[in-house]
Amino acid sequence: xxxxxxxxxxxxxxxxxxxxxxxxxxxxxxxxxxxxxxxxxxxxxxxxxxxxxxxxxxxxxxxxxxxxxxxxxxxxxxxxxxxxxxxxxxxxxxxxxxxxxxxxxxxxxxxxxxxxxxxxxxxxxxxxxxxxxxxxxxxxxxxxxxxxxxxxxxxxxxxxxxxxxxxxxxxxxxxxxxxxxxxxxxxxxxxxxxxxxxxxxxxxxxxxxxxxxxxxxxxxx
Numbered sequence: 001x002x003x004x005x006x007x008x009x010x011x012x013x014x015x016x017x018x019x020x021x022x023x024x025x026x027x028x029x030x031x032x033x034x035x036x037x038x039x040x041x042x043x044x045x046x047x048x049x050x051x052x053x054x055x056x057x058x059x060x061x062x063x064x065x066x067x068x069x070x071x072x073x074x075x076x077x078x079x080x081x082x083x084x085x086x087x088x089x090x091x092x093x094x095x096x097x098x099x100x101x102x103x104x105x106x107x108x109x110x111x112x113x114x115x116x117x118x119x120x121x122x123x124x125x126x127x128x129x130x131x132x133x134x135x136x137x138x139x140x141x142x143x144x145x146x147x148x149x150x151x152x153x154x155x156x157x158x159x160x161x162x163x164x165x166x167x168x169x170x171x172x173x174x175x176x177x178x179x180x181x182x183x184x185x186x187x188x189x190x191x192x193x194x195x196x197x198x199x200x201x202x203x204x205x206x207x208x209x210x211x212x213x214x215x216x217x218x219x220x221x
Contacts, residue, residue, distance in 0.1 A: 022054035158203040
């Protein structure tokens with residue numbers, strides 16, 4: 001109980017800092033516009049873009065906080081069986097289009113056969129969060145590696161990228177990844193994060209669905 005209280009307290013302290021930063025920028029920008037302290041149409045448009053960007057940051061943080069708190073309870077999952085290769089290829093392709101547009105180089109390995117039982121919408125949410133973090137924090141000069149392989153009865157998905165040196169891309173709470181960890185665990189999987197000064201790796205594992213032959217062997221044993 002003490003460990004849970006400490007972890008939540010640290011999380012809320014970090015979130016309060018993350019909220020305060022964009023909120024301060026918003027307030028200062030709005031106050032400047034309210035007093036007419038801008039020079040021409042271009043500066044006005046630039047200020048509006050700042051407001052949109054900081055508002056989006058606040059919304060993202062609020063959404064992630066809600067999911068994190070909601071994820072502490074059992075999710076109402078709609079689990080179905082999917083062909084692993086088709087599902088992963090579709091989700092990875094859709095969630096990396098923006099990265100390609102921005103100039104990131106991506107290297108893919110999708111070498112899996114078999115079926116997995118997952119909630120597709122929640123699994124896609126995990127990919128969305130992982131690749132969103134790549135966009136915000138990765139070094140664009142280094143390739144992003146994405147691999148999906150089968151290790152026995154386990155599906156292993158791994159995303160590895162270099163870390164940008166820009167101080168503006170530092171993340172303090174990693175609440176999005178904490179939320180993903182809770183979601184993946186409720187689909188009988190595990191999520192792992194590994195970070196050093198040069199690279200950042202997120203990987204998660206999910207069990208493959210038992211085949212009819214597997215079920216027959218279980219029933220006969």
